[in-house]
Structures are given as structure tokens and as C-alpha cells.
Amino acid sequence: MPLCSSAIPSLTGRGAGLSTHPQLIDVLRRVGVDFDESMGVKLDTFIFLDRSGKTYLEAKTVRVMSSWGRLYRSLRDLLPPQSYRLGMSLRHVEQDSGVSAIFADGSRLGADLLVAADGVRSTVREQFLPQVVPNYAGYVAWRAMLDEREIPPAIRAEVFERYTFCLPEGELFLAYPVPGRNNETQVGRRAYNIVWYRPTAPDALVDLCTDAQGQYHGTAIPPPLIRPDVLAAIKATARALVAPQVAEIFCRAQPFFQPIFDLESPQIVFGRVALLGDAAFVARPHVGAGVTKAGLDAVSLADATVGQDVAAALLQYQREQQPFGRGLVALGRQEGAYLSAQLKPPDQRTAAELKRDVKDVLLSHQLRSESLRDVLAASRRVV
Template sequence: MKALIVGGGIGGLSAAIALRLRGWDVTVFEQASALTEVGAGLQISPNGWRVLDALGVSPYLADTMFEPEAIEMRLGVSGTRVFRLPMKGYARQRWGAPYLHVHRADLVNALAARLSELAPEAVQTGRAVSGYAPDGAVLFEDETRVAGDLVVGADGLHSVIRQQMLGPDAPRYTGNVAWRAVVPLTELPAPPPPTACVWAGDKRHAVTTRLRAGRLANFVGMVEEPNPSPEGWRIEGSRDDAMAAFAGWDPIIAGLISKAPVLNRWALFDRAPLPRWHEGRVTLLGDAAHPMLPSMAQGAVQALEDAWTLAAVLDGAADVAGALQRYFDLRIDRVSRIQAGSAANARMFHKASGLGRIGFYGPMALGARIAPGLIHARQDWVYRHDVTRTG
């Protein structure tokens, strides 16, 4: 059986590995001339790490991962800590796998290396896909065609596969723009804490993490804006605009912005849950199916879960289309709930008034001090989920 995968990002490469491990012949078509990623960090929660481990990718990441000491929240302006929940060691104890930070480029390189080990010629770059045939063929902009038994659209928010399948609807602007930067710790007068730290503020928030065994600081800032900026990970923004967006904030945040070699800025979009993800032998995966805000740090992880589940339901399936319906049925409720939770988290981090912050963050701080296990329990349904056992 031959799988044709459109998109050489995290979801597409993971799907290729998962299918190859089950005996499929796989080809990944990437429109860019090389598999490249912007400088950006990812949080890999236990539910995602289990998939990477099962795919055989974890050894390729051993020297670059960073395990945060805790998850914490601070107020953006004052830097006052609202709560701190232990994670290093605790995550493995509670959820059966660690909570880790990784550079997005390192994860793509690790996935590509693992796939190359299994199928050395699987990735074809510079291949711009224009559409598909429901029987499992991919059509290219140069009017060539490749036939297969399965097409996986892992081609992101503006997926050409999704557009052909469900029509040319526009994604929804969420009312937020995002800033991203990666800075060497040696450049920073005040480095961020060795945690996954949310900095909450008025109609904006930031997240700081560490990458590459702790040598880099990662910054993500989300700001409410009525008018969207262009959508795209490689669009560079103005340092003055970033400084203005977080003016008066803690010196740690100001230092990250001032020392960042590049500040990327783009609008954040999502989509309402789709009514279906497949047509015939063609299906969607990751952001092509369910884009979400980064406020639960689950976008890449949910693509990993998709990839494993898709391969599991196709393993030995005589009816590919029927297996794709089962894949959708297994995934749609979970990813829709996480999409909604990500949007809710963004609203929670953006409390505008002092009274609103006290009323909301005060009980969280008290709960974290007297019953941290109860706060951790709110994430059990996300982090304990194990698609490598349940499909």
C-alpha cells in the first residue's frame, strides 16, 4: 500500500514514519526546496512524547531537549508569581512520560532523520501539490500525477487538500497576533526562569521557555489586535512594535525583545470543527484539519496524535475509506475540545482589570499552594491520553 503525504512538517513526517512502521510505502511531497523551520520552541507534553518515543524519534532528540522545572504563571508587568507547579520528574510520575521543550527545527530534523532511516528516498522537496483524486492520487502544479492508495493532507492552515475537499472558506481571525523570538541565554542580562512560564497581562500574554538543553530562551507573545497582520511564520516584525506591545513589562520580557536577532509577527487564525476530514482515500491531519491557538501548547502534539491514530486504524484495513471515517470519529471530539480550551486559555491570560485578575488568579494561586495535585488533575485528560495504546 502506498501513502502520498502532502506537507513535510511535523504532522506529515510523523504520519510517514507511523505508516512506514506498519509496512506502507510512503512518499512525502514538500513544496519548499528544503525541510526548514523557523526558530521557534515547542512544548511537548507527555501525550506527545509517548508518540515520539513509539515512533523511534526520541533518541534523535536526546541531546537537545530541555526538561522544565515547573509550569508557572507570573503577572507580566510586575513579574509577581501567581503559582508554580512542579514538572521535572513529576510529569513522568503522574502521566507516565516527561514534559519537555524542543526547538521546532530540531524536531523536524529528528523526524526527517528517523524517516530517512526507514525510507531513505521518502521525501521529495520542491513538489507543489495542486489537488488530489479521491481514489488516492496527488496532482501537481506542473500537471503531473502520482497514484497511490492513500493521500494525507498535512499541508497546514491553508491546505490545498482541505480546500478541494470542503470548499474555499476562509479561516477565522482570532483577534490575536503573535510574536516569536529565540535568544541565546548568554545574550540576556536577565534570563527567563527554567520553567514553562506564562506571563499574564491586559489583553496580551507571553510565554517563555528554554531550548537546546537550556542554551536558548524562547519567547512567544500574543496580543489582541482588531486588524490582522499577514499570516505566516516567516514574516519579520518591527522591534519597536514589539517593545510597544509589551511596554512597561518585567525586564525579563523587555530583555528578550531587545536582544532578539529576529522577531517574527503574524496573525493567528483557526477554524470551526470540520464536519469531516476525508473523501474517498484522502484525509486531513494536523493544522489542515484543526488549527488552534498556542495557549495549551498542543498544536504540534495533536498532529503527533493524529499521525499515530491514522496509521493505527489503517493497519491491516481492507477498506481505506472506512478506516479514515474511524480515524475522524476517534479524533474529532478530542481535538475540538482542545481547540476550545486553547481559546479559553487565551482569554484567561488576558484579564484586563485588576479586579478581574484578583478574582481569577487568586483562587488559582491558593489552589496551587494547598492542593497542587488538584490543579494538575485539570490536565489529566490531555496529558494522560495515550494513542499508542488506544489508537
């Protein structure tokens, strides 16, 4: 079946920064993407800044920060134009001796196998698992990205080449360089990415997702519709709570927010249909492995189809990737437990939920790839 995207007319430039893992690099190289210096920005230092902007902890790391758009472009370039159809809005799936995708314009495409990689709000998953919905974690991620050339020179010299942490009470603020908006990795043409996790009660989230005309947009308000007063308030809060260097970058950008969810599918195969990536499982972004998981899902499915029929291949795929997805969701919940707990009364929190150890925060980031490896290994032992 030709590859079909969503109703969005173009995916270029979507997404922000992401971590790369050895497993992701292996997947990319397997399909012909040479993971060279143009794929991301290399970092060698973590720094923790207090509210005054002073560094109180520094540690070495080896990390390449890339972006969704950079990886998408590399993969998209491998496909002939006729194999990738943009602007297609899927309505539902039908199965008999094969499987067909039916689109909003009345067209349909038939094949032996349909791979549903249509994200956290998957149309395909909703058809087969209508009872499975994303679970709100109790906090949002405020995001911002600013072109390198728009950052004041003194601030750029101090923080740009570092992975920066700020730890306001009950919150987590991360900042790091990524490829530029057109995927550039040359000095001066890169961008600076910020992710700021803030506990947000459900009723406060409703207010955030209500536009200036009073219309409520569910949990996915388009960034241009975020009210000016909401943006002014978050910028003022940044200047009050986080280091002035990164607060200045945040305030010069155009922030938007994303509520944090996780999701587990009890089943990821339905006849000739397979759920893949975020359509199957959504782990909280602390794991830093959403794109890596999707790549590993694709490898598992591709390998399973070699030498056996579709039914046997999909059974093998589900045996391998179901426990892997569950493991990543569990890891994400563990990493985000401190943030989720901030909505509980203090007397109902554990000691770790009342006070976090900065060294634990550092260690969890230093060991992200190892944690991913361990979850993958454990899932294979289950198989």
C-alpha cells in the same frame, strides 16, 4: 506514496518552542525516536514576574520544552532520502479507483491513500471544504527567540532555567528555554523562546500586515517585511509592560508575530483522502498540543489500516479523530477566552473576562497534559 513537502526547499530550523506531553513521547518512541535528554530542556519551576521584575509567585513543575525543529529532525532522519521530496507544490487531488496528487511542475503521484498534513492553510482541505476557513481569535502572538550566549549573564542566571510568566492587563507573556537553532541542548548552546499574546483588532491587524511599501500581505506577512516602526513600537511596549529581564531578551531578538486562529473541519475523510494535524483542526496554541495532536492522528490512522481496507480504515479514523479535534479546539477557545474578550466593551464581558485569577493561569499550565488526556478520553467515549 512518497512523502512530499511543500514548495519550501527546506524545513530544517522552522518553528519555535513547544511543550511535550506523555502522549507525544509515546508516539515518538513507537516510531523509533528515543526521547532522551537531547530532545529538550528540562524545567522544574514556574515563576511570575511583575512589571518591576520581582517574583510574586513561584511553583514547581515537571516539564520538557522542545522545539519543532528538534522533533522534525528526529523524525526526518528515520526516512530514506528518496521517500521525502522537498520543493513540491501541490495543486490539486484527483480520485478514481485510487488517488493522485498533481503538482505545479505537472508531475503526479498515485496511491491507494493520500494523507493531507499540509497545515492550517491546507491546499487539500481548501479543495474539499472551500467554505471552511480559519477563524481569527482577536489576538496575535508576538514571538522571539534569542541564543543563550547572547543573553546578559545576570539575566541568564535569574530566568533562563525557569518557565516565566508576565501578565500585563489583558495580555499574556510566556518565556522559556528551548533547544538551540541547530537543536543543541547543551548549556550555553540553547535558546530562549518568548510568546506574547496581545489582543489586536482586525483593522490593527491589517496595519501590522502592511509592509513599508504599502503592500498588504493578508494575515501572514513574512517576518523580514514587518515594518521597522512596528518593531520599534513593540520593543518599546515590552520595556513598558513586562519585567525588565525578559523585556531585555525580547528587545535583543528579532520579533515577529502570528495571528491566532482556530479551525474546525466538519469532515476529515473524502474518499481516499484523509486530513491530518492542522489541516483537519487548528486549536489555539494555549493547549500546547498541536504536534501531539498530529502524532495521535497519525497513530489512529496507522492503526486503522491494519486488517481492513482503505474505506473501512478511514471511517474508523474519522470516528476517532473528529471528536478529538473538536474537543481540542473547544479547549483552546476556553483557554483563550480572556484574551479574545479584550476586544469587547467592558460591560459585555463576564467577570472572568474582566479580571483573571493568576492561580487559574498557573493551574491551566500545570494541568495541560491532564487536560489533553481528558479530551482524548472523552473523544473515545463518543466513539
